[in-house]
Amino acid sequence: MPTATYADQSVTVNDEGFLTDPGQWTEDMAPQIARTAGIEDLTPRHWQVIRFMRAEYQAKGTGPTVRVLGKTSGVTIKELYQLFPKGPAKTAARIAGIPKPRGCI
Amino acid sequence: MFVTQSRDQWLSPRPATDQQNDLVKRIVILGGGTGGTLAANRLRRVYDPEEAEIVVVDRDADHVYQPGLLFVPFGRADMTHIVRPRQRQLRSGVVFRQAGVDHVDVTADRVHLDDGTALGYDALVVATGARLLPEETDGLTGPGWMRDVFTFYAPDGAVALHQALGRFSGGRLVVNVIDMPIKCPVAPLEFCFLADYYFRQRGIRDRVQLTYVTPLDGAFTKPVCNQELSGLLTDKGIELVTEFNTGTVAAGTIKAGTGEAVGGRLISYDEREVPFDLAVVIPLHGGAAFVERSPGLGDELGFIPVDPGTLQAKVKPNVFALGDATDVPTSKAGSVAHFEGDVLVANVRRFLAGQPLTGAFDGHTNCFIETGFGKALLIDFNYDTEPLAGHYPGRLGLPMLRQSRLNHLGKLAFQQFYWHSLLPGRDVPGISSSMPARGKIRPPVPAGADDRR
Numbered sequence: 001m002p003t004a005t006y007a008d009q010s011v012t013v014n015d016e017g018f019l020t021d022p023g024q025w026t027e028d029m030a031p032q033i034a035r036t037a038g039i040e041d042l043t044p045r046h047w048q049v050i051r052f053m054r055a056e057y058q059a060k061g062t063g064p065t066v067r068v069l070g071k072t073s074g075v076t077i078k079e080l081y082q083l084f085p086k087g088p089a090k091t092a093a094r095i096a097g098i099p100k101p102r103g104c105i
Numbered sequence: 106m107f108v109t110q111s112r113d114q115w116l117s118p119r120p121a122t123d124q125q126n127d128l129v130k131r132i133v134i135l136g137g138g139t140g141g142t143l144a145a146n147r148l149r150r151v152y153d154p155e156e157a158e159i160v161v162v163d164r165d166a167d168h169v170y171q172p173g174l175l176f177v178p179f180g181r182a183d184m185t186h187i188v189r190p191r192q193r194q195l196r197s198g199v200v201f202r203q204a205g206v207d208h209v210d211v212t213a214d215r216v217h218l219d220d221g222t223a224l225g226y227d228a229l230v231v232a233t234g235a236r237l238l239p240e241e242t243d244g245l246t247g248p249g250w251m252r253d254v255f256t257f258y259a260p261d262g263a264v265a266l267h268q269a270l271g272r273f274s275g276g277r278l279v280v281n282v283i284d285m286p287i288k289c290p291v292a293p294l295e296f297c298f299l300a301d302y303y304f305r306q307r308g309i310r311d312r313v314q315l316t317y318v319t320p321l322d323g324a325f326t327k328p329v330c331n332q333e334l335s336g337l338l339t340d341k342g343i344e345l346v347t348e349f350n351t352g353t354v355a356a357g358t359i360k361a362g363t364g365e366a367v368g369g370r371l372i373s374y375d376e377r378e379v380p381f382d383l384a385v386v387i388p389l390h391g392g393a394a395f396v397e398r399s400p401g402l403g404d405e406l407g408f409i410p411v412d413p414g415t416l417q418a419k420v421k422p423n424v425f426a427l428g429d430a431t432d433v434p435t436s437k438a439g440s441v442a443h444f445e446g447d448v449l450v451a452n453v454r455r456f457l458a459g460q461p462l463t464g465a466f467d468g469h470t471n472c473f474i475e476t477g478f479g480k481a482l483l484i485d486f487n488y489d490t491e492p493l494a495g496h497y498p499g500r501l502g503l504p505m506l507r508q509s510r511l512n513h514l515g516k517l518a519f520q521q522f523y524w525h526s527l528l529p530g531r532d533v534p535g536i537s538s539s540m541p542a543r544g545k546i547r548p549p550v551p552a553g554a555d556d557r558r
Binding site: 065066067068071072077078080081085086087102 | 284285348350352374375389405406434
C-alpha cells in the first residue's frame, strides 16, 4: 500500500492520496497535504471547513458533499470553491485525512 | 415501549375509529406514491381490519408512473397513459386521506395536516419521496425556464419539453444533472440515448450537438457500469463533461438593437462554461417540505435517516421510511421501494407486536436503461455488489449490462407489472427482495487487490 510522509509521520494513503486511516491524521499534517493540492496557506476559513469535515465524518462515517457543506458548514458553495478550487468536498476531505465523500448513486 | 394515544385525542378521518379499543393499531403512511401504496397494500393484507387501521395521506389524487416521464418528451407516452387515481391503487380497507402534511410531531406521535386536523399513530411510515428544487440553483427558474431550459422530471416539464423538441431543428442540446442525489440516476443518460435516436429518426442528428454534463467523475459511479455507459456515450457521439458543479444557469437572450440570438450557458462554481441552445436540467432534489418543519425527522436535505437494513428511522422506533424519502445509500428508484416493501412490512409488524426487528434490506436495486433503437440494458446491484454482467434473475433470465431487444420489451412491459403487481404488493415467483447472486459474472480480482484496500 502506498505511503506518504506528512509532518515527519509515515501514513498509508490510497491511489488518490486519501489517508486510509483517519486515525493517523494530525492537524500539523494539514498544511503539507494542502500544498500538494495547490493550496499554499490554510486560512481560518479553510480550517473551519476542515474541522467541520472531520466532525461530520466522525458523526456519520462519511464526509459531506459540496451541497451539504454549503448548507451546514457556515461557508457558502461559492466561497468553498474559492477556498478549495479543485473541488471542495474532495480536496477538503483529503486535507482533513478522511475518505473521499461517497458519491451518491 | 411506546404508548398508544388516547383515542379521544385523535381527529380521525373515520368517526368509527373513536369507538375502537386500544388493540386496534393505527398505521399512518405519508405519501401515496410507489412506496406508500405498496406498503399500504401489503400491510392491509397482513392485518385483519380489527387489528389495524391503515391510513394513507397524500396532498393530491394523481398517481404518476414516473418511469413513463422519460418517454413523454419524445412523444412515446402521454400523460393520460401514465397517470391513474391514487385511491384506486389502494386495497379496500385502506383509508385514503387527501391533505397536505404540515408537520409531524414525533414526540406526540401525531401528524398535523394542513387542513388543521391531526392524526395520531402507533406506527408512521414516511413515503413522501423526493421533491424537485429548481429554485435552489441560480438562474434555473429565470426567464429561460420552460422556454429553452426544461426538466422532464415533472409532468408539466416533460410535456413542455416534448413541444420544444418538436420545434428544435438543430444546435446544442445539453443534459445537466445539477447534483446528486436524484431520482433514477440513469434517467438522464437514457434521455441522452433516446435524444440521439430521436434526432436520427428525424434525420437531423448531424445538426445536433449532444452533451451530457455531470457533477460525477464519470458517466456513472459504479466502475463496471461506468465503463459500459461511457462507451455508449462515445458510440453515439454524445460529449461527456464531468466534475461540473453547476452554479448558474444563464438563459439565452436576444441582443438589444441587433436582434441577434445569444445562446444560454451553464456556469460551474469553478467558472467553466457549457453553452446551449436547449438545456434539459435535472434540478436539485430534497425531501418533502414538511420534513423540514418536523424537528428531528430529516437530515439537512430533508431525507429521513434510517437504518439501511431495517428501515427504522433514527429519530424514533415507531417511525419507518421507504423509497426515495430515505437516506439509504442506494439509488432513488421504484425498484428500491419495491424491494424495501417486504422488509418494511415485516418490521412494522414486529415493532407493533413488541418484537425485535429482523428483516434486513440489502440495498437491492434493479433498473432497465433504455438505449434507443428499441434496445435497453439491465443493471442489478445492492449496497455491496456493483452492477455486473450476466443474467437476471438467474442464468436463463434477461441479459445484464448488455443492450438487448428483450430488455427494451421488459421495460415496456414493466408499466403493466407496476400497476397490477408491484403496487398491489403481490409477490412475484422468481423475483426476491434480496439481490440474486446467481447469474452474475464477477470480475477477476486483480492480483494484490487485497493489499490496496
